[in-house]
Amino acid sequence: MAPKVLVSDKLSETAVQIFRDRGIDVTFDPTIGKDKEKLLSVIDQYDGLAIRSATKVTEKIIAAATNLKVVGRAGIGVDNVDIPAASKKGIIVMNTPFGNSITTAEHAIAMMFAVARQIPEASASTHDGKWEKSKFMGVELTAKTLGVIGAGNIGSIVISRALGLKMKVVAYDPFLSEERAREIGCQKVELDELLERADFITMHVPFTEKTANILSAENLAKTKKGVRIINCARGGLVDEAALADLLKSGHVAGAAFDVFAQEPATENPLFHLPNVVVTPHLGAATTEAQENVALQVAEQMSDYLLTGAVSNALNMPSVTAEEAAIMGPWVKLAEHLGAFVGQLTDEPIESIEVVYNGVVTGMNLKALDCAAIAGVMKATNPDVNMVSAPVIAKERGVELSQTTQDKTGVFDGYIRLVVKTATRERSIAGTVFSDGKPRFIQIKGINIDAEIGEHMLYTTNEDVPGIIGTLGQTMGENGVNIANFTLGRSGPKGGAIALLYLDAQPPADVLEKLMATGMFQQVKPLQFDAA
Template sequence: MPKVLISDKMDPNAAAIFRARGVEVDEITGKTKDELIAIIGQYDGLAIRSATKVTKEVLDAATNLRVIGRAGIGVDNVDIPYASGKGVVVMNTPFGNSITTAEHAIALMFALARQLPEADASTQAGKWEKNRFMGVELYAKTLGLIGAGNIGSIVADRALGLKMKVIAYDPFLTPERAIEMGVEKVTLDDLLARADFITLHTPLTDQTRNILGRDNLAKTKKGVRIINCARGGLIDEAALKELLDSGHIAGAALDVFQTEPAHESPLFGTPGFISTPHLGASTTEAQVNVALQVAEQMADYLVTGGITNALNVPSLSAEEAPKLKPYMGLAEKLGSLVGQLAHDALTSVAIETEGAAAELNQKPITSAVLAGLMRVHSDTVNMVNAPFLAKERGLDVREVRHDREGDYHTLVRVTVKTQAGDRSVAGTLFGDQAPRLVELFGIKVEADLVGHMLYVVNEDAPGFIGRLGSLLGEAGVNIATFHLGRRQAGGEAILLLSVDDAVTPEMIARVRALAGVKTAMALKF
């Protein structure tokens, strides 16, 4: 009989579900890291919330562990790559607390508009400062959503009910989906200039970190009020403090902070600032929902092998997995590549297969492409929920099989449609196992998509490669592999370089300053 440890406090019905499904369960909470290491070896499953930290040391001791289930969305407390290497499935419950988080954002918006915390403190202190607290109405104000996915769409629905005008910035939001939601799709700069209130509903990724940094905060409309119930690190807290003090920003409410627990912050005590201790998912209903969901998902996996909402493996039968695994690895890398390179709003994605790839089940390949594509903007995407999220955002997904014989025995091509036109990448498998890029935006270039990479588009001219190599060498950047492609001599060339360490923004700026460079970007796989 499989055995599960519930190491964080959860609704008692979760344990009941495990037992009803034939899974033995222990509820042992509050253990230190060393105490958890001492007992984890006897369990097949580990059910957690945010308190338990599943580190390499814990995973090394978890010799029988098959699945980790997070009751909630965020999995920052789990070393997912290491768990994957250990063969441990990591699941979460990404939609169990969406309504609760959306409602908290709306509550903070009301609190900012009417200065409720300050008015409450003043009144309970025996004062009656009726004239001091002059608020603003939400009616007819413009709400700017940064992120229009599951939670953002719920906030939009509530805000429209309050007769607000809602505008939204989201790279994956299509015009059709925006119309369906009743919102106006805008650029980030347009949103910053127009919004009376701004709420953030995006995960923390390399692309979204400090999305409201100093420069973008300075672009906001004077008197704006900002709410963040998503992730700490989306806002530059020091810059926010300065603009609150100057009066440019009228108010800000944060439920999340760059460092948590936030025992201290430069924002604490600032007039117009409201804070809560990461309460976005803290309702009875949400905690019950995520606890029941994680118990059902884990029990299904342990008893029947069914996989739902897994962050590191797709839903596959035992027969399909060996054949499809290398193709899914190739597909995810191609999706990630085009997602990192195509910045415009995406309206459609086509996944084409030919040769041996066309004879396989296309759904896992498509799911892998979408997971790679959308993971650039979301830390909760996996091969199971990626198709759902793509549909939710109105992304048109097409699968095309070709019977024709091409230059390769097997080929997967991913084409996305953007406002700037189609962008296409293609790859194959060497030895039926090793993923290899063979075409990038119409240019033939062969490369392994691994680790940290530098992508450069430049004018094909003598001496450029030497100048680039010298620049990287002087900066101490070691080149692992070098791949070059071009359409024609003297035309446009593409460079893909694998490097040993992450390419810094400063280095990207220096590469872009080289003569002949049209584009330079850091990539990560």
């Protein structure tokens, strides 16, 4: 059955057609996004939801979305999506962070020009029939120092445009390396130095706990007298009241804002001040940008629903279509390793470590981590998936870690999973053979070669004669067919294990008969996803 997608906001017909061309059953109704009750009543019918900013994907909507797998936001801002609730439900949330990058960067440059030359005020004055040439004395951008807070995708485009205007550029970004700074043509500095040196300051960072009020009253006071400040990123990055005071005192010569702490902004401390340029969140408002993000979100959602490829997700590692094809068996192996340990563990888990060895270390390890953690967590919560499992694990206080190793042993690559509780540690390793089938290759340090099936039986015992016969006879007498049988031991007379691949799950009384023989320390039926 074709996946079903609801487009609840205004997307272009071209974008909607992409869903159709990819074989998606799409419903295009841009009125639903503003009708909460209508959306609530129909959302359970859909695998995907494509939105802009009008649709509010609340916790209540997510709770009713019993089949929803992905929410795609045409644009960068996802303030209208409850991402934690979506993550717990296992719903991927995607955005399109690059579709409007050029448009937003160009708007910042335009706002910088506007405030440097007081263009809006001069335009209004001239429209009124005045001719006030001497009143609107501006400043050149050439040779001025531009301070860029945030040198990511949009910030780097702004830097490129500013260099074309012959400006000097300093940038503050904790994630900016010296090499990258040289590559894009700016000087990396700390925030205090940027504030002291910049003639113009522009911000290109998301709104987070660390960036909230980054231009506080204290930091604004550190700026050079006559500075001009541009914000086309996110509201809440600047103390607007403190900035208004500095504009009135003349310390700040001008400001240009496209975003505000409260939106829609019908009133604001910056409104009606001289040489303050304001626009109603127009950063992404060009025909090209709106079309680009719509087309991009349609392609991303279709890729995920049809091939499992994940791109620009906010709560899941990205996996390309090519990676999905190559990594598929390894993802399944990671899930199986997790499922094995999860089904054997009946006490609270304290830590999960995933160890990658050899060729697998070059793969998308974040995605493999998610698969392994999901396998473990499904034992107690069948509804978890690769999106929700890490969130739930962290909520339960489980410490998650990852280790990589160069190739050791006879296998080109393998994954080992180590799970610790308060009383014990369990480990299991597996690999993918050339036939694309995952195999268990070690359990409790004991080497094996076990094919993985939907129904399995795991036993532990002392290495004594009669184990194989007892298992085979008991299964045969009770009509349980054995498809494959794998044994392993630590050494003669030491600990031993058996893994039986069965055609069906053995009844409880069969397990009781095995334990009643006194030959086994543990008899545990296991189930693995056959898909």
